[in-house]
Amino acid sequence: MENTYTKKPHAIMIPLHYQGHVTPSVNLAIKLASKGFIITFVNTEIVHHQITKSKSFNTTELEEKDRDIFAGARKSGLDIRYKTVSDGFPLSFDRFLNAKQFGEGSLHVFPAHVDELVGNLVREDPSVSCLIADTFFTWTSWIAKKYKLINVSFWTEPALVFTLYYHVDLLIQNGHFASNDNREDTIEYIPGVKAIEPKDLPSFFQSTDTNTLRHRIIYKSFEDVKAADFILCNTVQELESDTISAIQDKQPIYAIGPVLPSEFTKSIVPTSLKAEFDCSQWLNSKPQGSVLYVSFGSALPSKKSDIEEIAHGLALSGVNFIWVLRPDAVSYEEPYVLPLEIEDKIKDKGLIVQWCNQVEVISNPAIGGFLTHCGWNSVMESLRCGVPLLCFPLFTDQPTNRKLVVDDLRVGINLCIREPLTRSEVAQKINRLMSGKSAEELRKETMKVRSTSEKALAIAGSSEKNLCQFIDDVKDKISELFLENSNNR
Numbered sequence: 001m002e003n004t005y006t007k008k009p010h011a012i013m014i015p016l017h018y019q020g021h022v023t024p025s026v027n028l029a030i031k032l033a034s035k036g037f038i039i040t041f042v043n044t045e046i047v048h049h050q051i052t053k054s055k056s057f058n059t060t061e062l063e064e065k066d067r068d069i070f071a072g073a074r075k076s077g078l079d080i081r082y083k084t085v086s087d088g089f090p091l092s093f094d095r096f097l098n099a100k101q102f103g104e105g106s107l108h109v110f111p112a113h114v115d116e117l118v119g120n121l122v123r124e125d126p127s128v129s130c131l132i133a134d135t136f137f138t139w140t141s142w143i144a145k146k147y148k149l150i151n152v153s154f155w156t157e158p159a160l161v162f163t164l165y166y167h168v169d170l171l172i173q174n175g176h177f178a179s180n181d182n183r184e185d186t187i188e189y190i191p192g193v194k195a196i197e198p199k200d201l202p203s204f205f206q207s208t209d210t211n212t213l214r215h216r217i218i219y220k221s222f223e224d225v226k227a228a229d230f231i232l233c234n235t236v237q238e239l240e241s242d243t244i245s246a247i248q249d250k251q252p253i254y255a256i257g258p259v260l261p262s263e264f265t266k267s268i269v270p271t272s273l274k275a276e277f278d279c280s281q282w283l284n285s286k287p288q289g290s291v292l293y294v295s296f297g298s299a300l301p302s303k304k305s306d307i308e309e310i311a312h313g314l315a316l317s318g319v320n321f322i323w324v325l326r327p328d329a330v331s332y333e334e335p336y337v338l339p340l341e342i343e344d345k346i347k348d349k350g351l352i353v354q355w356c357n358q359v360e361v362i363s364n365p366a367i368g369g370f371l372t373h374c375g376w377n378s379v380m381e382s383l384r385c386g387v388p389l390l391c392f393p394l395f396t397d398q399p400t401n402r403k404l405v406v407d408d409l410r411v412g413i414n415l416c417i418r419e420p421l422t423r424s425e426v427a428q429k430i431n432r433l434m435s436g437k438s439a440e441e442l443r444k445e446t447m448k449v450r451s452t453s454e455k456a457l458a459i460a461g462s463s464e465k466n467l468c469q470f471i472d473d474v475k476d477k478i479s480e481l482f483l484e485n486s487n488n489r
């Protein structure tokens with residue numbers, strides 16, 4: 001019998017239902033499809049609803065359920081099919097306001113919907129051979145096993161964060177996490193990580209409560225990832241080579257980043273969950289390198305006092321800026337707007353928007369710096385565009401990403417070492433980022449990292465080679481599975 005699988009691997013791809021995960025997953029789907037994969041991409045119904053609501057589709061006459069974010073990609077010849085799945089909650093349910101209930105549902109209800117969908121997809125089309133799912137899912141290995149699929153885990157954060165979660169047992173054994181009185185000395189025993197300070201661990205390892213829903217998700221998903229056949233990581237090998245090599249000693253991991261939209265794909269596949277304000281006209285009127293871009297990602301709230309100190313600091317610094325101030329920047333309960341007296345002080349120098357196309361904005365030559373919470377997509381996007389960073393991590397992997405940016409790569413500076421954040425510190429750090437000798441040095445280092453990322457993505461570069469190697473390895477694995485299945489018949 002002919003093994004048709006090996007010609008065109010067919011993967012079901014399921015991203016985690018947040019902007020910071022959906023975007024890199026869509027970009028990965030496009031990359032894989034461009035290299036011959038058939039992809040069946042699955043968004044939750046709520047993510048689909050948000051994307052279609054935020055984007056003016058050319059096909060507006062279609063019912064929302066029939067709109068397909070990959071229609072344009074298919075027209076250009078890529079075989080990417082699109083499905084949606086329920087996460088167990090109605091569209092009207094506020095998933096951020098009811099995070100705990102939603103989180104429990106994601107652990108206990110969502111997997112049943114995925115199971116049913118994957119079962120149907122496999123029955124309808126036996127060419128399906130892989131499941132590519134976000135590493136934070138806790139169910140990937142049993143669903144992959146149940147339907148005899150190759151289990152591929154997609155990690156959207158740096159390899160450093162991956163390995164810290166992966167080795168939580170070492171952190172516990174050594175008393176740096178989950179002990180009554182956590183050690184505060186340098187951590188020097190994580191494979192592939194020369195040294196890391198406890199303050200640079202992901203926020204979950206710095207908290208005293210060690211059994212929150214998020215902790216349970218991390219413990220369970222990192223148990224699950226140990227059963228993955230392959231791990232794809234949205235990072236650049238040259239930027240984290242020791243860490244990646246150490247993980248490779250345990251499991252096949254491929255650094256394939258930065259997984260970003262290409263000129264070609266950004267116009268044909270909508271990924272934004274919110275309506276984008278067009279900043280281009282405003283930006284085009286500003287001198288090169290003169291504008292600071294300020295954004296703290298897609299979902300996490302900041303402290304109101306920090307937001308207001310940042311606003312005052314922007315005024316004191318005198319720089320031009322674009323600030324993405326989401327209505328939920330401070331709380332999910334009620335929309336936040338800057339007090340009028342603060343807005344009056346800063347509005348002449350800046351543009352305050354609720355959401356924009358970040359990659360488009362930071363690629364504009366007028367942008368000279370990025371004040372960021374250090375979400376990994378923002379870091380990768382900024383480095384790809386050669387924009388230095390001012391770091392103000394909030395939560396989760398962001399303190400660790402900050403370490404990479406500031407201490408290891410030297411492409412950014414810290415906004416604040418000690419709380420509370422003050423306006424004078426904000427102004428001073430913005431000026432250090434945007435002008436003078438310090439800015440020049442940062443820019444030089446950032447351009448080096450930009451060039452490393454660019455080279456990694458070129459034909460003979462590490463990310464491109466790793467992606468091709470992954471595809472070859474998947475094809476080999478498919479042949480193996482095919483043989484096993486034929487022998488068992």
Ligand SMILES: O=c1ccn([C@@H]2O[C@H](COP(=O)(O)OP(=O)(O)O[C@H]3O[C@H](CO)[C@@H](O)[C@H](O)[C@H]3O)[C@@H](O)[C@H]2O)c(=O)[nH]1
Nearest residue numbers: 020156297298299324355356357358359375376377378396
């Ligand atoms: O106005 C905006 C603001 C953001 N973005 C995009 O939204 C994404 C935001 O991603 P990221 O910078 O990673 O931040 P979060 O949304 O906070 O991402 C979550 O997911 C990331 C990847 O797992 C983690 O690194 C973060 O800590 C976690 O909070 C990026 O692609 C941005 O380009 C826009 O397009 N427009």
